Amino acid sequence: QGRGVEGQRGGIEGQGRGVEGARETVQDKQKDTSVHLVTGESDSDDDDLTPYPMPEETDEEGPHYIRDCLEDLIQRESVEKYERALKQAKHLVQKSLNLSEVAMEMTKILIHLIDSYETERFDEYRMETLVAIATRCPQKVCEYIAEELYKDNYSLRQRIDMLDVLATSAQSLAAADKATPLEAEPILHGEALERKTRRFPSSKPLLAKPNRFASVATQFFFPLLSHFQSAPKHVREDALFLGKLFYTFGIIVYSSINLPMIQEIVHNLLEFVLPFNSHPDKKVREAILFCCQVGLAVLPPELTDSSEYFERAHDILMASRASDIELFQH
Numbered sequence: 001q002g003r004g005v006e007g008q009r010g011g012i013e014g015q016g017r018g019v020e021g022a023r024e025t026v027q028d029k030q031k032d033t034s035v036h037l038v039t040g041e042s043d044s045d046d047d048d049l050t051p052y053p054m055p056e057e058t059d060e061e062g063p064h065y066i067r068d069c070l071e072d073l074i075q076r077e078s079v080e081k082y083e084r085a086l087k088q089a090k091h092l093v094q095k096s097l098n099l100s101e102v103a104m105e106m107t108k109i110l111i112h113l114i115d116s117y118e119t120e121r122f123d124e125y126r127m128e129t130l131v132a133i134a135t136r137c138p139q140k141v142c143e144y145i146a147e148e149l150y151k152d153n154y155s156l157r158q159r160i161d162m163l164d165v166l167a168t169s170a171q172s173l174a175a176a177d178k179a180t181p182l183e184a185e186p187i188l189h190g191e192a193l194e195r196k197t198r199r200f201p202s203s204k205p206l207l208a209k210p211n212r213f214a215s216v217a218t219q220f221f222f223p224l225l226s227h228f229q230s231a232p233k234h235v236r237e238d239a240l241f242l243g244k245l246f247y248t249f250g251i252i253v254y255s256s257i258n259l260p261m262i263q264e265i266v267h268n269l270l271e272f273v274l275p276f277n278s279h280p281d282k283k284v285r286e287a288i289l290f291c292c293q294v295g296l297a298v299l300p301p302e303l304t305d306s307s308e309y310f311e312r313a314h315d316i317l318m319a320s321r322a323s324d325i326e327l328f329q330h
Helices: 002-039 066-074 079-095 099-112 122-136 138-148 156-173 190-196 217-226 239-255 262-276 282-297 308-319
Strands: none
Touching: 066 079, 066 099, 079 099, 079 122, 099 122, 099 138, 099 156, 122 138, 122 156, 138 156, 138 217, 156 217, 156 239, 217 239, 217 262, 239 262, 239 282, 262 282, 262 308, 282 308
């Protein structure tokens, strides 16, 4: 039995030496690994690649999401956040995937936005963003502006801004910027109108160009027209507002050229503006002449004699004296 106990003790001691040997082997490998980590030695080919530093997250570039942009525009704790949001707004509108969810809310915020901090290029950033929204979500913006434009709680400046949004976005959607700028064209009168009229032979018809404005033209035109009677009297009689409104209608109609229902649109335009032809303010009369010129220009010749309004528009243009027009000079 004594020899058995001694043998067991010897076996345990042998196992102990084996464990110690294994521990030393593991420690040696760990040392080798540490050496590799410290010295940068590696068998991988990836070690030849140049590491690039990861950019630090910063708020200096402004908001990255459109809802964050809205919050930064209405908050008043940080002028820097407000100005960065205003500068970034147009870009966020153009790339947003859920703009339709916030289009009307953002339009409302921007229309009421005031330059409280005298931000450089404030009007430019604000208007460009409004136009970008109207270009991407025209139906929503038109619906909002048509309902709000004639309400009593807006200043003349805000009303003119809303009309500018409609006119600029209509031209953008119709790709009117590729043609001669509409407001740069002179109004023609009398014999000059006849001399400048171009005649095209019937054997070479003009080809219509694609018009992105076609699907939304009626949303731009008819709600704006139908809500006019709901405006307070002082708005309907404001000469500056009337002149701007008539010019905006003219631009919308010009952007609707080649649409199947252009005759109905022109008829409604002339029916609306011609009763103001005797308005005492010259700017209003100039705007009416502009609408008459546009109305006759966008229609095929065979349609211009089919209504008393077309005849009146033609008579007004032919009878108008050049001395009464100062906006447009040859």
